Amino acid sequence: MSLFSRHRSYTEKVMAARKRMRALGKVLLVLLVVSLVRALLIQTYRVGTTSMQPTLVPGDRIVSFPLPVGAVTIFGKLPRITDMERGEMVIVSPDPFPTESPWFLAWDSVARFFTFQYYSPMGSRYGDDAASPGVYRLIGLPGDTIRRKSAIYEVRPAGTSTFSNEFALSKGSYALSGIVSDPRVSTTVGYAGEQTLAANQYFVACDDRSLLAGAALWGPIGSERIVGRVVAICWPPNRLKIP
Numbered sequence: 001m002s003l004f005s006r007h008r009s010y011t012e013k014v015m016a017a018r019k020r021m022r023a024l025g026k027v028l029l030v031l032l033v034v035s036l037v038r039a040l041l042i043q044t045y046r047v048g049t050t051s052m053q054p055t056l057v058p059g060d061r062i063v064s065f066p067l068p069v070g071a072v073t074i075f076g077k078l079p080r081i082t083d084m085e086r087g088e089m090v091i092v093s094p095d096p097f098p099t100e101s102p103w104f105l106a107w108d109s110v111a112r113f114f115t116f117q118y119y120s121p122m123g124s125r126y127g128d129d130a131a132s133p134g135v136y137r138l139i140g141l142p143g144d145t146i147r148r149k150s151a152i153y154e155v156r157p158a159g160t161s162t163f164s165n166e167f168a169l170s171k172g173s174y175a176l177s178g179i180v181s182d183p184r185v186s187t188t189v190g191y192a193g194e195q196t197l198a199a200n201q202y203f204v205a206c207d208d209r210s211l212l213a214g215a216a217l218w219g220p221i222g223s224e225r226i227v228g229r230v231v232a233i234c235w236p237p238n239r240l241k242i243p
Contacts, residue, residue, distance in 0.1 A: 040066060040067050040071045040073075040078075041065065041066070041067055042063060042064070042065060042066075043063075043064045043065075043066055043091075043228060044061055044062065044063055044064070044234065045061070045062050045064060045091065045133065045135070046059070046060070046061050046062075047059065047060040047061070047062060047135065050177075050208060051134075051135075051206040051207070051208050051211055051213060052089070052135050052136075052137070052206060052207045052208070053177045053207060053208055054175050054177050054207070055089070055174055055175065055207055055243050056089075056135060056207075056233070056243070057239075059236065060233050060235070060236075060239055061233070061234050061235035061236075062135070062230050062232065062233055062234065062243075063230070063231050063232040063233075063234050064091050064228035064229060064230050064231065065228060065229050065231055066091075066227055066228045066229075067081060068080060068081055068082040068229050069082070069084060069090065069223075069226050069227065069228060069229050070223065070224075070226070070227070071227070072093070072227050077224055077227070080223065084138060084141065084202070084223075084226065084229075085138070085171040086138055086139060086140070086141060086155065086166065086169045086170050086171065087137065087138065087139075087166070087167075087169070087170025087171045087172055087174065088137075088138050088171055088172070088229060088230070089135055089136070089137055089138070089229075089230035089243065090135070090136060090137075090138050090204065090226050090228065090229055090230065091133045091134070091135060091226070091227050091228030091229075091230065092133060092134050092135075092136050092204060092221060092225050092226060092227070093133050093224075093225045093226075093227050094132065094133065094134070095218065095225075104121065104122075107121055108120055108121045108122045120132075133227060133228075135230060136204035136205060136206060136214050137174070137204060137205050137206070137207055138202060138203075138204055138226075139153050139155065139166055139203045139204060139205050139215075140153075140155055140197050140202065140203030140215075140220075141157075141158075141197065141202060142158070142197050142198065142199050142200055142201055142202070143157070143158025143159070143196075143197060143199075144156065144157055144158060144196070144197050144203070145163075145194055145195065145196045145197075146194070146195050146196075146197065146203050147163065147193065147194045147195070148216070149165075150179070151176060151178070151179040151209035152165050152166060152167075152176075152209075153165070153166045153203075153205065154166070155169050157169070174207065174243075175207070176207050176208070176209055177207060177208045177209070177210075178208040178209045178210025178211065179209055179210075195220070197220050198220070200222050200223050201220035201221070201222065202215075202220060202221055202222070202223065202226065203215040203220050204221060230243065
């Protein structure tokens, strides 16, 4: 083999390697852009429970906007850019696992980010139900006092002296399920009766009021756990709507 042929063969290998690197770079760039769009602007979730009936039913695919309430990135949660409003549906991240190391939590965040939320090391370890976000109705804002009367929550906003039912203070209308008319049903919020929310505390609940879930079960949550605002049902086609 001549020196020229050996040089040409080496050059071809270098050019082929560079071409592969450029192609890989383009793929990584596309993945990064898609990941950023999904993390900051739009996310979809599949509804798997009946907790938000009748508005949401199992099998619905919903669209959520993370940025307005503070998108979660691999570097932490961004500040929200809009105020949250009573009555809207929000995505709530699961309760953190305090026993896990910061390295494992960081790995879970990175894995979720680059797999578009399809893979979670936390979900693999504890189960998807324990590690997956949930959908809830936002009932109370910081400073509100909350109480429950049968299936309906009543809210006294900060600086006011009277309670109003949740529908009167909501930004929109919605229906409930699991309503029990039995007068023996407790009127308390969990076991706490009236509960006043501190700064940065929010009260969320399921629309199926036969369930003990949401803040009635775990107590108020901080804004860091509210990671998206539900804006639409996008699937199946016969369910397309803005809830």
